[in-house]
Amino acid sequence: MSLESTKISNFMSSNVKTSQSTRSLFQICQIMKNNNIGSLIVVNDSNDPVGIITERDIVYCIAQEEATLQLQAQEVMTSPLITIKDTNSLIDALQIMHSHNFRRLPVINNEQKLIGIITDKDIFKAILSSKDLLSDYYDNKEFEPSYSILEEFRGRIFETLFKP
Secondary structure, three states, X not given: OOOOOOEHHHOOEOOOOEEXXXXXXXXXXXXXXXXXXXXXXXXXXOOOEXXXXXXXXXXXXXXXXXXXXXXXHHHHOEOOOOOEEOXXXXXXXXXXXXXXXXXXXXXXXXXXXXXXXXXXXXXXXXXXXXXXXXXXXXXXXXXXXXXXXXXXXXXXXXXXXXXX
């Protein structure tokens, strides 16, 4: 088992919260709070994913002088949406996250339908749950871009391993 051969479908969350693009920022915040989540996928009328709203998006939006909680999701969301297929590997997800400075990736199937979300925390839990993946993380320099993102969270990994 390696980061390159492990499919993200094994570690993604399949319970993805979505919202129509016309919902207000206030409603979006309520959904995120009530579900204890850091992002929400915005969908169109056909229920296709078109954007994402993250805590970071909300902070940037609220920091604007003209900000109001009545803004619609489509005015706050990050779009176009960058996704990953469920058949891609953990290393693929890490590379996309690293290159775009993301912590979350919506997961789609071959029909382009939203079926999950994978986060950096999901990946680190996967690594911590497997000696093979942990070893691959430390031993394989071929994954240089992903290696740097993993290094960024090295403290979290050790904090989790050696939590009192």
